[in-house]
Amino acid sequence: RDFSISANPASGTVQAGSSATTTIATQTTAGNAQAVNLSASGLPTGATATFNPASVTSGGSSTLTIATAPTTPAGSYNVTVTGTGETATHTATYALTVQGTSGGRTFTNGTNYTIRDYSTVQSPITSTATGTATSPVKLSVTISHTCAEDLDIWLRGPNGQWYAVDRYGGTSCTSYGTRTYSVPVSQQAAGTWTLEVSDVYLGDTGFLDSWSITV
Numbered sequence: 001r002d003f004s005i006s007a008n009p010a011s012g013t014v015q016a017g018s019s020a021t022t023t024i025a026t027q028t029t030a031g032n033a034q035a036v037n038l039s040a041s042g043l044p045t046g047a048t049a050t051f052n053p054a055s056v057t058s059g060g061s062s063t064l065t066i067a068t069a070p071t072t073p074a075g076s077y078n079v080t081v082t083g084t085g086e087t088a089t090h091t092a093t094y095a096l097t098v099q100g101t102s103g104g105r106t107f108t109n110g111t112n113y114t115i116r117d118y119s120t121v122q123s124p125i126t127s128t129a130t131g132t133a134t135s136p137v138k139l140s141v142t143i144s145h146t147c148a149e150d151l152d153i154w155l156r157g158p159n160g161q162w163y164a165v166d167r168y169g170g171t172s173c174t175s176y177g178t179r180t181y182s183v184p185v186s187q188q189a190a191g192t193w194t195l196e197v198s199d200v201y202l203g204d205t206g207f208l209d210s211w212s213i214t215v
């Protein structure tokens, strides 16, 4: 006696705070039908899973509802659905994408920071957007500097995580000007976002003019 299990659809996308639904189907693949208990693991923070019904006879199906919380971090998650039968245990995977709810608000810091050779500057922005940051966050950075290849640029999110934005390096110098970036993140929108700019090579200097972030 044996059975199989699958999720249809096998993936879904929700905004944080909303629910995703999929059908968990089972089939008897050998011998007689058997009772199968269903459970889910690998859920994102704040999310709960409910099966209706919580157990089926193989050949039957159940509706899985995954309810996320407003605080559930944006990101991609693989939820494992486990069917525990009388003779065997099988799993199916449901790919859940949680989107941010911060609504794409933009914040700016226009303070100038002098960039010297072999020095690092940090420019903070305090975001009052609520919910999870809409990933990817968008950056617009304006730097007056004759050698962008000298510059190593990182972003730190409110939860302390660092993200590489633009790495130093190159065989010839180009003026930096204004550049835009999309940075995938998975964290809250509110709090202090910090842009860090390091000049890692001798000769060219400049200043961070302004930057903005859309979270």
Ligand SMILES: [Ca+2]
Residues within 6 Å of the ligand: 116, 117, 118, 147, 150, 199, 200, 201, 202, 203, 204, 205
């Ligand atoms: Ca330099």
Ligand SMILES: [Ca+2]
Residues within 6 Å of the ligand: 110, 111, 112, 208, 209, 210
């Ligand atoms: Ca400025």
